[in-house]
Amino acid sequence: MHMLLPCNCIIITNYFVVSLAVADMLVALCAMTFNASVEISGKWMFGTVMCDMWNSFDVYFSTASIMHLCCISVDRYYAIVQPLDYPLIMTHRRVFFMLLMVWLSPALLSFLPICSGWYTTTENWRYLKSNPHVCEFKVNKAYAIVSSSMSFWIPGIVMLSMYYRIYLEADRQERLVYRSKVAALLLDKHLQISQIPKPRPSIQVEQSTISTMRRERKAARTLGIIMSAFLLCWLPFFLWYITSTLCDTCTTPRIVVGILFWIGYFNSALNPIIYAYFNRDFRAAFKKTLKSCTLVKGTLSSITESVGKF
Template sequence: LLAKGLVMGIIITGAVLGNALVIISVFRHRKLRIITNYYVVSLALADLLVALCAMTFNASVELTDRWLFGYFMCDVYNSLDVYFSTASILHLCCISVDRYYAIVRPLQYPITMTHRTVSFMLANVWILPALISFTPIFLGWYTTEENLEYRKLHAGECRFIVNQYYAIISSCVSFWIPGIVMVTMYCRIYKEAVRQRRALSRTSSNIILNSIHQHRVQNPYHYSHRLHPSDGELTLCSTATATTNTSSRNSSAGSTNYGTTNTTTTTTPPHTTTPPP
């Protein structure tokens, strides 16, 4: 029991202090007061309230094995738990939309994500969870008649049993719709990141090829460039190699010259006729 209480105390304290530090850091440093961090601060506030208003009641039930706060506070606890949990998920959904516009549509981001738009989104994030938490729970719409009668007779238990209609509506608002939006946004962000990486790679290749071409134009007699067809690596043949090749070509050309033939010309003296004696 002591170990369980210590672990839960550490978890609650860490959640409170961590989220409080996030809020304080943004408010104390002016450079952190950007539009994206508005969602982060609001999310930290929602998580802080989860730790204070929901986890504390849950810790007491875990340590005492019974509900100590009565029928009304049971509805309060269930409402706060659903409310702040849904608010946290909706904050994550808003952050994904904000990142989508910042990365995929950066030119539209300053026009779309204005202070007015962010305020409207955050207002809905805090209002919509109340429609599936406080209103149906306090009016008894979330559960069955049998569970309501059971709770009145057993004040030492705080059960949260929902009916089919409430389960479908609350799961759609709290999980399915935000989950689909987040998956869609981050998939598009990933595709855009891959596209930009490929475009950057092509740009780098073009820059390298242009620099090589300029070097060839500026130094036509210093280097002989050959672009390897398989891996695109540049092979530079030095002037010494070029000179060697030139010499070998000259030698082979010289070997085809016509040879000189030394001819000996024999001079025959003219015939002289000796007159007969």
């Protein structure tokens, strides 16, 4: 897929992928670690202030990760469906603005309402402040609707729409390539039967055309994997999140809640694997990094041996 796109397109895409990797790394450092401590110890050990900070970090970086996926879907849409207009639409200034919004807007859903207590009920807010060993993320109905819409439902709809249009475009291009191949083969057969010399070798289907069709298939398959991973990881959590908040009589076992949280976290672990594996530039850079690390390690070992002998 990358060979069909200009160099500027690849660079723009890598900006989003690198920023996504940073967001996913911060999910692991600032959200997973605290959640793991609660699951292991069975209680909160860091006080009320850190409870608010942990909940804020959890919402902030998870939302930022999902918004990155949404931006990547928009970027891929213009790169594949409108490749000629892509350099004019996805400029460096516009990409910088998109990344800025991706990193700033989640703060309106996390730090501001959580640290001020707007996200939960008055009773639960007082209970948490008087019990520093408890850290529960119990939200009110208004916050549940707004936060789930901004963090998942709206980005999810955008991603589904973008990737569906990309799939249709890839399917359309594949059919065009197939028809061109069939037409060229029929023309070649007609010239052979009529014993008419071929005017130019270009009548035959070029190998690059076949490679184009294969890349389009791979692109559509990759997009399916990305969307499947996103929905499988986050859809169960947000379905529980919105239904448990709106249903006053519904109760969920603690172990189920923990599993839903970790399934959502798992998407942050899958993102670097999916995007890096299917990105030829990232694979090449990763191999170079490993070779450099091996070379440095070998050099240090040689120096150490030389110093020891000395």
